[in-house]
Amino acid sequence: MTDLSKKRPEFRNINAFKDLTTYRLPAAGWVSILHRVSGALMFLLMPFIIWMFDTSLSSELSFERFTSAFVAGIGFVPGWFVKLVVLGLIWAYLHHFIAGVRHLYMDATHKVTKEFGKSSAVVTLVLSLGLTVILGAKLFGLY
Structure with missing residues (x-):
């Protein structure tokens, strides 16, 4: 039996409870x-972002209200x-920005290979989560 004759599994009628729990999505898919998700989160929390920005810049008194x-x-x-909500926004911004740069780089250089897609996806996940942990530690006062 050769590699070409091996039959891959075929999913025609996907059951959300049975099949999706066993499906393994590649890093690029995640x-x-x-x-x-990060773009939708930033869009939905836009009123909160605008309130934070306005309150932090209006006056010294409003900045005190913001920090309190x-x-x-x-x-x-x-x-x-x-x-916790601000930490979610930090992650959303960082992930959306890094993933957007990844997509722009792939579009500009035409590096659309499976290997590059996987490695750049892993770098995107590690960078966004690592920077979120660092900024989250600052947000929660760990340093």
Whole structure:
């Protein structure tokens, strides 16, 4: 039996509960899906981003209110949850930016090989998560 005659599995009617749990998505697929998720997250949280930007720049008093939101919270929302949302925004921005640069680089240089796609996807995931951990440690006051 040669490699060409080996039959690959064929999925015609995919059951979301049975087949999707066993399907192994490649790294490039994860980066592509997370690129869309991070863009949607930034879009949905745009009012919060605008509020943070406006509050931090309006005056010294509003800047104090802005920084106290990370400690005391906003209304009924505790401060740790505000930090968690901001950490999500940090990840979304970093991942979306790095994945976007990856796509632009592949488009500009025509490096659309399977090997480069896999390695650049892994670099994208490692960079975005690593930078998020570093900035998250700063956000939560670890350094």
